[in-house]
Amino acid sequence: xxxxxxxxxxxxxxxxxxxxxxxxxxxxxxxxxxxxxxxxxxxxxxxxxxxxxxxxxxxxxxxxxxxxxxxxxxxxxxxxxxxxxxxxxxxxxxxxxxxxxxxxxxxxxxxxxxxxxxxxxxxxxxxxxxxxxxxxxxxxxxxxxxxxxxxxxxxxxxxxxxxxxxxxxxxxxxxxxxxxxxxxxxxxxxxxxxxxxxxxxxxxxxxxxxxxxxxxxxxxxxxxxxxxxxxxxxxxxxxxxxxxxxxxxxxxxxxxxxxxxxxxxxxxxxxxxxxxxxxxxxxxxxxxxxxxxxxxxxxxxxxxxxxxxxxxxxxxxxxxxx
Amino acid sequence: xxxxxxxxxxxxxxxxxxxxxxxxxxxxxxxxxxxxxxxxxxxxxxxxxxxxxxxxxxxxxxxxxxxxxxxxxxxxxxxxxxxxxxxxxxxxxxxxxxxxxxxxxxxxxxxxxxxxxxxxxxxxxxxxxxxxxxxxxxxxxxxxxxxxxxxxxxxxxxxxxxxxxxxxxxxxxxxxxxxxxxxxxxxxxxxxxxxxxxxxxxxxxxxxxxxxxxxxxxxxxxxxxxxxxxxxxxxxxxxxxxxxxxxxxxxxxxxxxxxxxxxxxxxxxxxxxxxxxxxxxxxxxxxxxxxxxxxxxxxxxxxxxxxxxxxxxxxxxxxxxxxxxxxxxxxxxxxxxxxxxxxxxxxxxxxxxxxxxxxxxxxxxxxxxxxxxxxxxxxxxxxxxxxxxxxxxxxxxxxxxxxxxxxxxxxxxxxxxxxxxxxxxxxxxxxxxxxxxxxxxxxxxxxxxxxxxxx
Amino acid sequence: xxxxxxxxxxxxxxxxxxxxxxxxxxxxxxxxxxxxxxxxxxxxxxxxxxxxxxxxxxxxxxxxxxxxxxxxxxxxxxxxxxxxxxxxxxxxxxxxxxxxxxxxxxxxxxxxxxxxxxxxxxxxxxxxxxxxxxxxxxxxxxxxxxxxxxxxxxxxxxxxxxxxxxxxxxxxxxxxxxx
Numbered sequence: 001x002x003x004x005x006x007x008x009x010x011x012x013x014x015x016x017x018x019x020x021x022x023x024x025x026x027x028x029x030x031x032x033x034x035x036x037x038x039x040x041x042x043x044x045x046x047x048x049x050x051x052x053x054x055x056x057x058x059x060x061x062x063x064x065x066x067x068x069x070x071x072x073x074x075x076x077x078x079x080x081x082x083x084x085x086x087x088x089x090x091x092x093x094x095x096x097x098x099x100x101x102x103x104x105x106x107x108x109x110x111x112x113x114x115x116x117x118x119x120x121x122x123x124x125x126x127x128x129x130x131x132x133x134x135x136x137x138x139x140x141x142x143x144x145x146x147x148x149x150x151x152x153x154x155x156x157x158x159x160x161x162x163x164x165x166x167x168x169x170x171x172x173x174x175x176x177x178x179x180x181x182x183x184x185x186x187x188x189x190x191x192x193x194x195x196x197x198x199x200x201x202x203x204x205x206x207x208x209x210x211x212x213x214x215x216x217x218x219x220x221x222x223x224x225x226x227x228x229x230x231x232x233x234x235x236x237x238x239x240x241x242x243x244x245x246x247x248x249x250x251x252x253x254x255x256x257x258x259x260x261x262x263x264x265x266x267x268x269x270x271x272x273x274x275x276x277x278x279x280x281x282x283x284x285x286x287x288x289x290x291x292x293x294x295x296x297x298x299x300x301x302x303x304x305x306x307x308x309x310x311x312x313x314x315x316x317x318x319x320x321x322x
Numbered sequence: 323x324x325x326x327x328x329x330x331x332x333x334x335x336x337x338x339x340x341x342x343x344x345x346x347x348x349x350x351x352x353x354x355x356x357x358x359x360x361x362x363x364x365x366x367x368x369x370x371x372x373x374x375x376x377x378x379x380x381x382x383x384x385x386x387x388x389x390x391x392x393x394x395x396x397x398x399x400x401x402x403x404x405x406x407x408x409x410x411x412x413x414x415x416x417x418x419x420x421x422x423x424x425x426x427x428x429x430x431x432x433x434x435x436x437x438x439x440x441x442x443x444x445x446x447x448x449x450x451x452x453x454x455x456x457x458x459x460x461x462x463x464x465x466x467x468x469x470x471x472x473x474x475x476x477x478x479x480x481x482x483x484x485x486x487x488x489x490x491x492x493x494x495x496x497x498x499x500x501x502x503x504x505x506x507x508x509x510x511x512x513x514x515x516x517x518x519x520x521x522x523x524x525x526x527x528x529x530x531x532x533x534x535x536x537x538x539x540x541x542x543x544x545x546x547x548x549x550x551x552x553x554x555x556x557x558x559x560x561x562x563x564x565x566x567x568x569x570x571x572x573x574x575x576x577x578x579x580x581x582x583x584x585x586x587x588x589x590x591x592x593x594x595x596x597x598x599x600x601x602x603x604x605x606x607x608x609x610x611x612x613x614x615x616x617x618x619x620x621x622x623x624x625x626x627x628x629x630x631x632x633x634x635x636x637x638x639x640x641x642x643x644x645x646x647x648x649x650x651x652x653x654x655x656x657x658x659x660x661x662x663x664x665x666x667x668x669x670x671x672x673x674x675x676x677x678x679x680x681x682x683x684x685x686x687x688x689x690x691x692x693x694x695x696x697x698x699x700x701x702x703x704x705x706x707x708x709x710x711x712x713x714x715x716x717x718x719x720x721x722x723x724x725x726x727x728x729x730x731x732x733x734x735x736x737x738x739x740x741x742x743x744x745x746x747x748x749x750x751x752x753x754x755x756x757x758x759x760x761x762x763x764x765x766x767x768x769x770x771x772x773x774x775x776x777x
Numbered sequence: 778x779x780x781x782x783x784x785x786x787x788x789x790x791x792x793x794x795x796x797x798x799x800x801x802x803x804x805x806x807x808x809x810x811x812x813x814x815x816x817x818x819x820x821x822x823x824x825x826x827x828x829x830x831x832x833x834x835x836x837x838x839x840x841x842x843x844x845x846x847x848x849x850x851x852x853x854x855x856x857x858x859x860x861x862x863x864x865x866x867x868x869x870x871x872x873x874x875x876x877x878x879x880x881x882x883x884x885x886x887x888x889x890x891x892x893x894x895x896x897x898x899x900x901x902x903x904x905x906x907x908x909x910x911x912x913x914x915x916x917x918x919x920x921x922x923x924x925x926x927x928x929x930x931x932x933x934x935x936x937x938x939x940x941x942x943x944x945x946x947x948x949x950x951x952x953x954x955x956x
Binding site for chain 3: 020024026027030034035036038039040041042069158310314315
Binding site for chain 2: 089090108109110111112113115116119120132133134135136177180203204205206207208209
């Protein structure tokens with residue numbers, strides 16, 4: 001197994017690397033199923049959760065992953081302090097470097113912040129992008145792919161990709177790092193990607209994307225019959241910026257409700273990265289249906305992040321840093 | 323009076339000849355120059371520069387420079403900025419108004435003008451703000467700036483767009499009184515809220531907020547129509563899109579009095595560079611696509627675009643050494659412009675040295691109404707001259723600017739500026755910028771006053 | 778590279794058969810007995826031992842008494858050595874709690890692999906007893922660990938390499954030493 005230097009984008013993963021990580025996640029999942037959910041693997045390593053944006057869910061998922069691998073975890077919440085922009089990313093990074101961080105999990109409001117951190121020379125540790133602005137969130141894409149693979153292949157998942165699997169991503173694609181990372185990873189794994197959104201919430205030029213574009217959710221469900229539908233979280237401030245008219249209209253046209261659930265095959269997955277706006281992009285009936293994988297995604301997130309941290313923090317790279 | 327002889331120099335690419343400069347002026351060319359220097363009196367009093375292999379063009383004029391003084395002396399000063407200009411072959415620069423305080427009064431423009439005079443590396447023509455504080459609300463005292471010693475003719479809120487159509491109309495009308503021009507930074511503000519880079523394939527991939535071409539084009543379209551309506555003169559700053567070129571072409575065909583500029587970076591670089599998330603490539607208007615670059619080059623060659631202007635925008639390291647969204651817009655340009663023009667016009671075989679002189683000297687001087695600049699190379703003209711080695715390739719480094727936000731680092735370019743002659747004085751010689759600026763007969767009281775005040 | 782065969786296929790079969798009998802003997806039968814192979818070749822050897830035991834005692838089910846124990850995550854050289862592929866850990870269907878667990882590996886050398894295996898085992902459950910069976914013991918222990926069942930003691934020098942080749946993986950059965 002080859003080690004990654006950083007995980008900044010889903011595009012960093014070749015098909016083999018992605019499948020390897022998913023397989024490794026299976027191993028980690030079996031650890032999470034047993035009574036002693038802990039491995040000594042990263043004993044003596046320090047992982048810093050550097051969060052410039054609030055995201056309790058993502059932070060605790062990474063924290064749990066690191067702790068289950070016996071790493072020491074420091075949570076550095078930079079939001080609300082004087083640290084907000086400019087020089088501070090550099091200063092913070094250099095501070096963490098001086099403290100000897102082996103891995104930095106970064107969440108930042110600026111697209112490219114993880115990339116800048118990794119290429120700045122400010123810090124030597126491995127960088128994991130835990131969401132950078134409206135750019136990417138690669139571990140979310142890995143956990144989504146892992147969830148799809150497990151639902152479709154069960155215990156026979158190991159070694160498999162997602163060739164021919166039809167995945168629809170629905171909602172605010174334009175501002176979604178989840179959508180970008182999923183698009184890239186799903187392409188890498190051979191899945192067929194469908195994007196469904198109001199035209200205002202798609203990029204003005206999506207010709208660089210290997211995906212089918214739809215404006216009509218019902219027509220897509222009828223015609224494509226997707227194996228998985230991923231609902232994106234809607235941010236209400238988009239409404240005031242005229243991206244859509246009203247909550248009611250959004251829910252009616254692009255929300256996943258009981259009627260649309262009926263159009264979904266019984267084996268198809270209904271996914272959401274959380275936290276959900278119930279009644280807006282997803283109705284409670286849909287969110288709590290057997291198709292829903294929302295809680296599996298949360299559980300799988302820990303396994304996938306364990307796999308990523310193990311890949312980045314064990315093995316050869318440490319020699320360079322000694 | 324000092325005498326300077328340029329020996330064996332090619333005038334705009336023609337056969338080699340000699341040019342004699344006495345004091346601030348060209349006094350003879352060709353056989354007459356050779357003769358004037360062959361006399362007995364010569365040898366010790368005439369300074370001879372061997373210009374074999376060099377092409378001489380009229381001194382370059384930049385219509386769009388950010389000298390940052392007053393207010394942001396950490397990134398550039400009038401002195402360092404004009405030294406950088408001399409290094410790039412410029413003998414005149416227009417200093418943009420977005421300083422602190424803003425150049426929106428006669429006092430500020432006169433201060434900048436006299437700092438230029440004191441530095442002595444190039445004529446500094448201050449640009450006046452169109453609106454008070456660049457805020458787009460109230461017209462600045464354009465008349466006072468025009469009649470000040472700085473004799474401002476170019477007015478711009480550059481960095482911001484005069485987006486209010488009524489205010490733009492009034493400004494266009496107002497400047498007619500003193501033959502001024504409004505230089506518009508064309509950027510529809512609502513269409514570019516939070517914009518970080520060109521809106522297109524790359525911005526979709528990178529998740530950076532898009533700056534759509536239409537935000538520039540819609541303002542240009544509006545402004546040329548306003549200009550036609552009020553019969554005034556409009557200059558469009560830093561054209562960056564193929565669509566903008568089409569609108570300018572249409573306006574010119576219609577007889578509208580509009581001129582347009584393009585920057586070196588928009589002639590060379592594309593938005594693909596943003597993939598590095600290196601903020602040195604962050605600029606406003608943003609780097610566009612290869613199709614836009616090609617359209618801009620074509621328009622520069624066919625005359626649709628009148629000039630190259632640098633939009634030289636120095637920034638301190640801390641404004642670029644950070645995440646993209648937090649970084650400042652802008653890149654250096656003074657020390658690359660001649661090379662980019664050389665590669666686009668000359669090395670490509672697409673045009674000639676006369677066009678080079680038009681886009682970097684004649685036209686910008688004319689638009690800025692600088693009578694002592696952009697003169698043809700002939701007897702009687704002010705000796706503002708730039709000597710270029712068309713054969714040498716060089717690393718695209720920037721030496722003289724106080725800042726280092728140079729997006730060309732790592733590239734190799736042609737057209738090296740070897741000497742710059744500013745009013746008869748070599749501000750750059752053999753590739754080195756002079757230690758001292760031109761020692762003016764400082765009769766000007768403004769400078770003396772400024773110097774005293776400084777003590 | 779000079780190689781020399783120290784055990785033939787027949788030698789290996791005999792050694793494994795002997796180990797199987799010794800396990801039954803020391804356990805006084807097959808009650809509570811499970812085998813855990815350490816990947817990769819330890820798993821094959823564990824399966825072979827289980828086949829022989831079940832031939833002797835039909836009440837012993839190889840399917841329910843054999844598992845595999847991946848120890849990659851428990852290695853003490855993770856920080857300095859190239860990462861190895863992590864493989865699956867499969868508990869025997871009988872479980873390991875209160876069982877007599879026999880760890881099976883191909884070669885016993887420094888003892889570090891077995892140290893890691895013991896750690897992995899303790900995170901998995903609580904066996905009654907843990908025993909160790911190896912096909913080859915080549916000496917040079919770095920930890921206080923010894924095998925209960927040894928196919929063959931092979932005195933080696935530290936820089937020699939021992940290769941165990943098994944039909945199921947390598948296409949032939951042999952133990953060779955490469956200098």
